[in-house]
Amino acid sequence: MDNAKTVMRDVPAIRWTALLLLALAMFCSYIFMDILSPIKDLMQSMRGWDSTAFGTMQGSETFLNVFVFFLIFAGIILDKMGVRFTALLSGCVMLVGAFINYYAVTDSFIGSELDIWFTNHLNYIPGFDELGISPFYLGMPSSAKLAAVGFMIFGCGVEMAGITVSRGIVKWFKGREMALAMGSEMALARLGVATCMIFSPFFAKLGGNIDVSRSVAFGVILLMITLIMFIVYFFMDKKLDSQTGEAEDKDDPFKISDVGAILKSGGFWLVALLCVLYYSAIFPFQKYAVNMLQCNLTFTEVPADSFWASESVTIVQYIIMLFVAATAFASNFIKKPLSNIMLVVSGIFLLGYCYMGYMRQSAETIFAVFPLLAVGITPILGKIVDHKGKAATMLIFGSLLLVACHLTFAFILPLFKGSAISGVIVAYITILVLGASFSLVPASLWPSVPKLVDEKVIGSAYSLIFWIQNIGLWLFPMLIGKILDSTNAELVAQTKSGVISAEAAATQYDYTAPLIMLAGLGLAALALGILLKHVDKKKGYNLELPNIKEAIENK
Numbered sequence: 152m153d154n155a156k157t158v159m160r161d162v163p164a165i166r167w168t169a170l171l172l173l174a175l176a177m178f179c180s181y182i183f184m185d186i187l188s189p190i191k192d193l194m195q196s197m198r199g200w201d202s203t204a205f206g207t208m209q210g211s212e213t214f215l216n217v218f219v220f221f222l223i224f225a226g227i228i229l230d231k232m233g234v235r236f237t238a239l240l241s242g243c244v245m246l247v248g249a250f251i252n253y254y255a256v257t258d259s260f261i262g263s264e265l266d267i268w269f270t271n272h273l274n275y276i277p278g279f280d281e282l283g284i285s286p287f288y289l290g291m292p293s294s295a296k297l298a299a300v301g302f303m304i305f306g307c308g309v310e311m312a313g314i315t316v317s318r319g320i321v322k323w324f325k326g327r328e329m330a331l332a333m334g335s336e337m338a339l340a341r342l343g344v345a346t347c348m349i350f351s352p353f354f355a356k357l358g359g360n361i362d363v364s365r366s367v368a369f370g371v372i373l374l375m376i377t378l379i380m381f382i383v384y385f386f387m388d389k390k391l392d393s394q395t396g397e398a399e400d401k402d403d404p405f406k407i408s409d410v411g412a413i414l415k416s417g418g419f420w421l422v423a424l425l426c427v428l429y430y431s432a433i434f435p436f437q438k439y440a441v442n443m444l445q446c447n448l449t450f451t452e453v454p455a456d457s458f459w460a461s462e463s464v465t466i467v468q469y470i471i472m473l474f475v476a477a478t479a480f481a482s483n484f485i486k487k488p489l490s491n492i493m494l495v496v497s498g499i500f501l502l503g504y505c506y507m508g509y510m511r512q513s514a515e516t517i518f519a520v521f522p523l524l525a526v527g528i529t530p531i532l533g534k535i536v537d538h539k540g541k542a543a544t545m546l547i548f549g550s551l552l553l554v555a556c557h558l559t560f561a562f563i564l565p566l567f568k569g570s571a572i573s574g575v576i577v578a579y580i581t582i583l584v585l586g587a588s589f590s591l592v593p594a595s596l597w598p599s600v601p602k603l604v605d606e607k608v609i610g611s612a613y614s615l616i617f618w619i620q621n622i623g624l625w626l627f628p629m630l631i632g633k634i635l636d637s638t639n640a641e642l643v644a645q646t647k648s649g650v651i652s653a654e655a656a657a658t659q660y661d662y663t664a665p666l667i668m669l670a671g672l673g674l675a676a677l678a679l680g681i682l683l684k685h686v687d688k689k690k691g692y693n694l695e696l697p698n699i700k701e702a703i704e705n706k
Contacts, residue, residue: 158394166323172384173316174336179377180309181343183249183370189351189515191442192657193363204295206632209438211286211299212306213621222621225311226614235385237315242378244308249371251301255294257364269293338480338529341522345472348519353465413612418603421683423616425676431623432553432672433589438628444514445658447564448574451512459510468507475501479527509575517578524583525590543684543694549591550680554673556585561666602693631665638664
């Protein structure tokens with residue numbers, strides 16, 4: 152290429168640096184999204200959040216996106232103002248929400264004027280209460296109310312960031328390694344879940360003095376880093392536009408007129424409902440998974456002077472986790488036999504990681520294994536859909552795995568309570584398979600949308616799917632919490648009367664009912680997957696055909 156015509160995105164190191172900035176920003180955002188999930192038991196014992204309060208606060212993340220339609224407004228902002236402005240705005244919005252969330256769980260909030268105000272207000276919101284969609288309720292702890300306000304604001308920012316990051320990747324990688332870039336961004340973002348599971352309890356218990364606000368402060372600092380990354384990306388992106396002489400890339404606006412064309416597609420509705428059902432059985436579960444393991448596994452206290460109880464073991468295990476993820480992901484892009492060797496090495500270190508989680512007797516480090524298998528197989532699944540097709544079949548298989556995992560958690564895992572080693576092995580295998588399912592469905596679902604609607608309304612179709620998905624992400628964390636309290640009524644009553652301490656009660660919940668509900672979502676997704684395959688065969692959506700073959704035929 153003529154050097155005079157070379158622009159920044161033509162240089163691999165520079166465009167991958169741009170991707171790294173965007174991917175790390177989403178990595179940090181995913182950490183804050185679940186920052187309280189691994190310390191649900193501590194939120195109950197230290198702040199008095201029962202399962203209903205915890206679930207209501209967690210569900211508040213998507214409240215404004217769903218009921219104030221902010222998700223659609225975010226798309227309009229992206230269209231009108233462009234990637235750079237929207238990236239900075241999303242970083243600022245996330246940070247504001249995170250600061251509010253942080254203050255809500257600090258000791259300074261207790262007894263403050265805000266504490267009194269939130270105790271006496273927001274107990275009834277006309278209209279919202281009648282519809283059963285209020286993000287607050289009478290008797291909800293004031294700290295949970297304020298945290299919910301902060302989480303709502305953060306949720307607006309993180310959804311805006313997700314849309315913006317996707318658009319930025321297209322801008323820098325269009326005509327290049329775009330699929331690989333998007334897969335890499337997704338894999339790194341999912342590692343944020345594991346990072347959260349490991350470090351949130353670490354900071355909450357640091358130095359032997361429990362303080363849940365330290366975990367949130369860790370997340371706030373990461374969101375400050377996110378904003379810095381967006382600022383650096385701002386200048387890189389601006390320089391790219393100055394080199395190309397182009398105006399900043401902007402999406403087509405979301406148009407109300409597009410809705411009618413999209414809603415006429417039966418295939419679109421099947422995929423949209425599959426999306427909300429599947430993700431509602433995964434993301435809300437993540438918020439309770441650690442506590443579920445605490446209630447279903449038998450843990451023994453590790454001696455305080457043991458290496459396994461030290462703070463340094465957290466760092467060692469995290470480094471091993473990163474090595475497992477890096478080698479598994481990289482093996483997809485290296486020729487044999489070196490790729491096979493890397494997979495074997497990755498597997499050996501994965502076993503080492505699992506052994507450390509067992510020795511630490513820690514539910515959060517056990518669940519942190521969740522994204523590791525997904526990171527390794529995501530590129531494989533993408534290649535299968537691109538070269539061999541079978542997207543609808545993958546949706547069916549992924550839903551089957553989802554149902555099997557939740558039923559295993561509900562009925563098989565409790566059988567091993569009291570058997571420390573066997574229970575942990577069952578938990579590890581089930582969590583890894585669930586992680587694989589988490590990769591299987593998105594890898595086949597998202598590439599299917601362009602085959603179901605006209606090209607000119609693809610952006611609007613994705614906006615509608617995200618909005619529908621957010622309804623489930625708002626509803627099911629609350630439902631899980633309410634079901635937990637209603638099916639453990641005696642435990643809740645004993646906790647309120649002081650017969651049992653909140654700390655002891657936090658690890659004695661029976662999770663059978665909510666897990667059956669989540670398995671039910673998987674069964675519904677399975678039925679829709681089978682129906683989608685039938686409709687695809689009848690109407691010729693070509694979901695089972697490979698993407699690359701289709702692209703060649705269309706040339």
